[in-house]
Amino acid sequence: MNAGGRGESFELPDAFHMPLLFDVPITIFIALFAGLFLYYLFARMRLGFEIRAYGQNPNAAAYAGISRFRVPIIVFVLGGVLAGLAGYHYFAAVPGVYKIARNYAFFGDIAFYGIICGLISQGNPLGAVPVAFLFGGLSVGGRFVQGALGMSFGVDYALLGVLMITLVAFQFFYRYKIAVVKLDTLGTRAVSSTD
Numbered sequence: 198m199n200a201g202g203r204g205e206s207f208e209l210p211d212a213f214h215m216p217l218l219f220d221v222p223i224t225i226f227i228a229l230f231a232g233l234f235l236y237y238l239f240a241r242m243r244l245g246f247e248i249r250a251y252g253q254n255p256n257a258a259a260y261a262g263i264s265r266f267r268v269p270i271i272v273f274v275l276g277g278v279l280a281g282l283a284g285y286h287y288f289a290a291v292p293g294v295y296k297i298a299r300n301y302a303f304f305g306d307i308a309f310y311g312i313i314c315g316l317i318s319q320g321n322p323l324g325a326v327p328v329a330f331l332f333g334g335l336s337v338g339g340r341f342v343q344g345a346l347g348m349s350f351g352v353d354y355a356l357l358g359v360l361m362i363t364l365v366a367f368q369f370f371y372r373y374k375i376a377v378v379k380l381d382t383l384g385t386r387a388v389s390s391t392d
Contacts, residue, residue: 228286232322250263
C-alpha cells in the first residue's frame, strides 16, 4: 500500500521502463504512428472499409459478403492492443509512476476520455490526437489547480464534463439545423410552390 492507503503493486523493475527519446517516452511516438496507421487503414485499405461498413450496418455488411466473425475479432484485437499500449504507457513509461495502482475508478475515467475523444474527432484517428492532448492537459491541469486552490473534489471532472458536452452538442448543431415550420389555420404544414 502507498502512503494514502490505496493498494498498488511493487515498483516495476527497470527492465520494464520505457526508454525516453528527447525526454519523451517512446510510447507516445508509437501512439502517433498507430494513429497514422489507423487513418491509412480506414481511408485506403479494404479491411478498413469492411470495418466501417460492419459498424454502420452489420446485416448489410454480411449481405455484401463481409464476415460476421472475422471483422469483430480483428476490431477487438486492435482495440486490445491499443488499450494495452495505453496502460503500459501510463504505468511503465511515465517517469515517477512505475507502479500499477488498484484504483479501478481511474480506469473508468480513461475509457470515458477515450469515448469522448472518439466522438469529438468523429472517428478520425488523426483528429483524435490533438483532442487527446487537449483532454490530457486539461485533466492534469485541472487536478493541479484543484489541489493548489483547495477546491472540492470533482470540480475538475465537472468542468471537463461541461466542456465535453459542449463540444459534442456543437457537432449536433453543425450537422442539423433547427427549422421553423409555419402551420396554416387547419394545423397542417403550409406548402409554398412555385411554377
